[in-house]
Amino acid sequence: MIPYGRQNITQEDIDSVINVLQGDFLTQGPAVPAFEKSLCDITTAHYAIATTNATSALHLACLALNVGPSSRVWTSTISFVASANCARYCGANIDFIDVDANSGNMSITSLKEKLADAKINSTLPNVVIPVHLAGTSCDMQQIHALSLEYNFAIIEDASHAVGGLFQGKMIGSCQYSDITVFSFHPVKIITTAEGGMALTNKNDLAEKMQHLRSHGVTRDEQLMTEDSHGAWYYQQLSLGFNYRMTDMQAALGISQSKRLTEIINKRRSIAQNYHRLLSELEIDLPSLATMGKDDSAWHLFIIRLKDQSKRAMVFNKLRKAEIWVNVHYIPIHTQPYYQELGFNWGDYPQAEDFYSRIISLPMYPELTLIQQEFIAEVLREALLN
Numbered sequence: 001m002i003p004y005g006r007q008n009i010t011q012e013d014i015d016s017v018i019n020v021l022q023g024d025f026l027t028q029g030p031a032v033p034a035f036e037k038s039l040c041d042i043t044t045a046h047y048a049i050a051t052t053n054a055t056s057a058l059h060l061a062c063l064a065l066n067v068g069p070s071s072r073v074w075t076s077t078i079s080f081v082a083s084a085n086c087a088r089y090c091g092a093n094i095d096f097i098d099v100d101a102n103s104g105n106m107s108i109t110s111l112k113e114k115l116a117d118a119k120i121n122s123t124l125p126n127v128v129i130p131v132h133l134a135g136t137s138c139d140m141q142q143i144h145a146l147s148l149e150y151n152f153a154i155i156e157d158a159s160h161a162v163g164g165l166f167q168g169k170m171i172g173s174c175q176y177s178d179i180t181v182f183s184f185h186p187v188k189i190i191t192t193a194e195g196g197m198a199l200t201n202k203n204d205l206a207e208k209m210q211h212l213r214s215h216g217v218t219r220d221e222q223l224m225t226e227d228s229h230g231a232w233y234y235q236q237l238s239l240g241f242n243y244r245m246t247d248m249q250a251a252l253g254i255s256q257s258k259r260l261t262e263i264i265n266k267r268r269s270i271a272q273n274y275h276r277l278l279s280e281l282e283i284d285l286p287s288l289a290t291m292g293k294d295d296s297a298w299h300l301f302i303i304r305l306k307d308q309s310k311r312a313m314v315f316n317k318l319r320k321a322e323i324w325v326n327v328h329y330i331p332i333h334t335q336p337y338y339q340e341l342g343f344n345w346g347d348y349p350q351a352e353d354f355y356s357r358i359i360s361l362p363m364y365p366e367l368t369l370i371q372q373e374f375i376a377e378v379l380r381e382a383l384l385n
């Protein structure tokens with residue numbers, strides 16, 4: 001079976017986890033801050049907060065930006081449900097933006113139109129969460145310019161995109177956002193098994209996220225409401241969570257992040273191979289044209305069938321050949337939970353059209369050229385039907 005995504009684990013990764021297991025701290029030791037520092041070094045972000053997963057990092061990001069029951073949060077409907085759920089955890093109203101037909105990223109045209117309408121109706125969003133689908137950055141410069149015009153905060157859901165570039169800067173630099181979130185789930189670019197991270201350049205947001213990651217508890221006497229009772233004393237100042245990453249996970253993350261460039265280069269060459277092998281087929285391929293100042297992290301390789309009526313058939317033929325393709329994503333607004341909130345099929349036509357055509361081909365560092373040739377052959381035959 002060829003999966004659509006898979007972790008890349010070396011002996012060095014294994015040794016670094018064993019090292020933690022034999023040491024003094026399984027959690028709350030030195031590995032988590034060291035992992036956070038390595039991601040700050042890679043991205044140039046000033047602060048990084050490692051978490052249990054990207055879902056909890058998105059939740060902390062919303063809380064740090066004061067998202068609550070009276071807030072409005074907008075995200076892309078072509079994403080994993082976590083991009084929207086984080087707003088619902090805070091009780092906020094969620095709304096969706098349609099996507100660009102080629103990239104599947106948040107459509108700037110749709111965002112502009114929706115903002116203009118929302119201004120008239122006094123329903124402007126407090127936070128917008130662009131999602132860098134498959135590892136390709138949204139147009140953050142434009143979204144940032146709109147945030148200044150309409151006064152909203154930005155969380156980048158970069159769960160797919162650690163190692164990618166936008167305008168020559170690493171995704172995660174937060175040049176055009178308040179907070180950027182990464183996922184380290186095994187199918188993503190680098191892994192800590194479960195794991196995530198929130199990055200920011202803003203000290204106040206970093207402090208809030210750190211505080212809420214660990215029960216809303218502080219040992220800082222300056223923040224306490226009464227004199228410390230002694231060295232054991234702590235105070236809970238707000239209702240936080242236990243969203244901490246373990247040191248075992250962080251050690252794996254440190255080891256993985258050392259190979260980030262190598263992993264991205266491998267993924268990029270797999271994308272180039274697919275372009276060569278698939279260029280004659282009746283499908284649209286993800287653009288390689290962004291290579292240079294903007295580089296995808298190539299988390300996913302999403303093809304779009306020109307004839308959407310063939311999607312299920314082609315998908316099934318690939319699966320039958322043990323090629324474990326997938327679909328990213330079912331539009332969030334069509335999920336029953338979101339339909340209950342009032343969304344319906346038909347609300348976001350470009351996203352629904354995109355969904356009806358897409359298949360994610362296998363994409364991970366250990367995928368071989370021979371496997372890619374096999375995938376291309378099965379795909380070519382399936383499309384002839």
Ligand SMILES: *Cc1c(COP(=O)(O)O)cnc(C)c1O
Pocket residue numbers: 053054055056079080082083131157159160182183184185194195196
């Ligand atoms: C994977 C993913 C998440 C959630 O990541 P976890 O680390 O599994 O919580 C959120 N958003 C997007 C776009 C994702 O792909």
